[in-house]
Amino acid sequence: MAGIKDVARRAGVSIATVSNVMNKRKPVSAELEVKVWKAVQDLNYEVNPVGRGLKSNRTNQIGVIVPSFSQVYFPAILQGIHEAAMKYGYTVSVYETNGNVENEKKYVKFIENSWMDGIILASYANIENKSEREYIWSLSDIGTDKKKIPVVSLENILGPSIDAVIVENKKAAETAMGHLLSLGHNEILHIGAPQKFNIGKLRMEGYKNALEEAGIRFDSDKVCEGDFSPVSGYNCMKVLLERSIPFTAVFAANDQMAIGAMRALLDKGISIPEDVAVIGLDNNFPSTLVVPSLSSVNFPKFDMGYKAIELLSQRISEPEPEKRSVIVLDTELVVRKSTSHDGDNRWNLNW
Amino acid sequence: MAGIKDVARRAGVSIATVSNVMNKRKPVSAELEVKVWKAVQDLNYEVNPVGRGLKSNRTNQIGVIVPSFSQVYFPAILQGIHEAAMKYGYTVSVYETNGNVENEKKYVKFIENSWMDGIILASYANIENKSEREYIWSLSDIGTDKKKIPVVSLENILGPSIDAVIVENKKAAETAMGHLLSLGHNEILHIGAPQKFNIGKLRMEGYKNALEEAGIRFDSDKVCEGDFSPVSGYNCMKVLLERSIPFTAVFAANDQMAIGAMRALLDKGISIPEDVAVIGLDNNFPSTLVVPSLSSVNFPKFDMGYKAIELLSQRISEPEPEKRSVIVLDTELVVRKSTSHDGDNRWNLNW
């Protein structure tokens, strides 16, 4: 593995000239430039990021911190992150917190300490908790004066001064509800996401808003709070069925719970969509797999990852923005067989 | 962010002493040790990996190269990798090749160049291609004399001198077949994985072996080659059905294809498992989701990742082993509803 010295020796120039040729920071005569590039080729030389990092304070590394690698949407986000990262010349290091905020803090500290250039964070920190709120605040000021390390939050708005890439959860919920309402349903159950998370609250708001606009009274008996998992959807559905409330449709706050709910309905001999229509949120690949296929509202997972890197890259080159950016991505209704016989039945092959 | 100098100043010692205390390389008096640790605590100091890397040639980084992040088994492997990596003090950087060997080479080169300490590689290189074979050979000698960078291959034995973590594909296929045979099936179709991959060949061998041991003649009309995807399983099943060969069971070389095959059977009004039993290989979470749930042979994905790091860590500390290691992990039959009414019907919640 050749170093800059080897290149300089072979090209018959100084290491400074090699550096200037490769980084185009100072003009170099055409003659020497050719020699240097030739030597670079001959020796198959590439800059050593460790040496460069020490001097220039840039490592071209991005740290990605997420609650869990096993969430069904993570691979798509990571693909977006990776593709954009390669484009902008970054390497991606990944950290799994298991939803533990202490781990989150530890990894943030480690990334700062490693002089990585930026952080993409899907945080589980709770703003209502004092110490966690302080931690969130600290995120807007990571690094030293010499090297600020920007943070981009995924899926969440963490605070007034932290950039974020999100989808409009409330609007997405309204889209799902709008679909059911347009099909003539007016007795609609809701299986909610945990209300302690912002996401859960926003999706619930969307449910309520849609009802209100349609002139339907909100009834808390029609709601059950799940925990994102398929089993919680299954259990919620059973609880709701036992209440013997009339209903013709179910809106679940994510696809996993919707699939659980579908299973509970089918177990009872209830036909989907003839007796009851079901719709989820997120649009993960298992929704194309189940029978009937599940209608949902697509979240642009790949784009979220991609945009997060773009935003980060911008912040890295221009650390002091006028104000923080929140990139809001569009969601889209996907009609499948669980709400309509005309719905799409194709498989998502990306798994 | 404090540096080693700040710690030294605050503790009233030299930076060498700080280094010695933290790395325990040389004895330091108890008195100074206490002072140093206090200063470390006060300043919340952590070693800067960039500076350390430059001097010591170790970066505590592992590069992980895989064909695709979206494969359904990747998250579990990555979880194993991450958990072990944290335990051993490594950071994990990920690279997606999209099955393109040129990308693979590029990332290997980049990792070498970045002085990472090791590589975990799930390669798509084909040993039968000359240039790719040369590339594979080169993998056993990455880095310089000063810093060798070990490679651990995932799922594949790449060559006689490269460590690997694998499962016994042939045996796993025999396990699946053994299950069908024990249920009394003797007309068994096979939907195979691509025969250009080692994995595909081994699973096919397992199929043939099991037939032979049961005294059943191999019939190539009972076989169709898929490409791992659910749709290819679906299409293969349709082709096989058109051949009008009598059969009572299907063994697919992975769960995705098995699920595709199930869908084709159910579309034709064929009952599973009453008319036809179906079994896959790999045991991914969608298999617990479909109806009926799919029998399979479990591959220990988390452990594969975990063991790969353990092996790598061992090679990093002891670069010149007597011989290379191949860690072979156990697989296990999982009986679900697609082969037996007594089969398991529980969901795998880890998604």
Add this chain to the structure above:
DNA sequence: TTGTAAGCGTTATCAG
């Protein structure tokens, strides 16, 4: 046991 100083590979300053 402790401290001084060289050096890892690169970039950037500054003199030529």
Add this chain to the structure above:
DNA sequence: CTGATAACGCTTACAA
């Protein structure tokens, strides 16, 4: 336009 050299943060040989 080019080259010598200091500096980045740390580890380690060697001197004290």
